[in-house]
Amino acid sequence: MTPCRAGESFDWAALLHLIRSEFAYMDGRIDPPSSMHGLTADSIAEQAQVCEIWVIGVPPVACMFLSPRAEVLYVGKLAVATTHRGRGMARQLIDTAETRARALGLPRLELQARVELMENHAAFTAMGFVKTAETAHPGFTRPTAFTFQRRVP
Numbered sequence: 001m002t003p004c005r006a007g008e009s010f011d012w013a014a015l016l017h018l019i020r021s022e023f024a025y026m027d028g029r030i031d032p033p034s035s036m037h038g039l040t041a042d043s044i045a046e047q048a049q050v051c052e053i054w055v056i057g058v059p060p061v062a063c064m065f066l067s068p069r070a071e072v073l074y075v076g077k078l079a080v081a082t083t084h085r086g087r088g089m090a091r092q093l094i095d096t097a098e099t100r101a102r103a104l105g106l107p108r109l110e111l112q113a114r115v116e117l118m119e120n121h122a123a124f125t126a127m128g129f130v131k132t133a134e135t136a137h138p139g140f141t142r143p144t145a146f147t148f149q150r151r152v153p
Contacts (some may be wrong), residue, residue, distance in 0.1 A: 001061075001089070003096045006053040023081040029045040030114040032137050032144065036077070054096055058125065062089040066097055072110040073101035076131035094127050094150075101152045108152060112145045124148045 016039055020114040023036045047053065047065060052073065056062040074152040075097050080089045097109050111129065113120040121131070129150045134143035 001056045001092075003056050003092055005052045006048055006055050006060075006063075008045075008048075010045075010048070010055070011059060012044045012048075015053070015063060017042055017057065018060050018063060018081060019056075019077055019079050024066050024080060026114070026117065030116050030144075032140070052100065053084075054093060056085075056089050056092065062093060064093045064097065066100055068104055068106060069110070071106065073097060073104060073106045073152075075109055075111040078111065080090065090123065090150050091127060098150075098152050109150045110147060114145050115143055117122045121146065121148075 007094075017037050019039060023034050026034050044053070050067075052065050052066040054066065061081040062079065064078045067074045067076065075094070078090060096132070100109075101109055105136060109129070111124065112135070113124060115134075125131075125148075127150070129148035131146050132149045133147035135145050135147060136142060137144045
């Protein structure tokens, strides 16, 4: 299966279902709660107008949101359905992000992972990302997320 960019007629409700299903394990583990709780099918469709949303499969079994920022291409909402893990889909999406960053002239990929989600840190490190910063959500005095970056060759 090959990643493709989700277009106007995409089934945004199915994408929302994927994100909610695959981010549900975070409930009760992270504080503050995931921003996915504020997503709707309409808000995802709106985001697709200002950022790139890439998916694998119809209905989607994997996804990521790409947003150009100063000197980086930010990778958000990276998710792979539990039923499809271990097939290299996250790596396919990250490779797609790298291709897009190169096309946009951006030298690095960037993403964030919550402090509590050690398994995500390990997965991103295995894909060549390096921890570059710790950040705190508004109202928090302790780090709540780690920033990871990967150079685009």
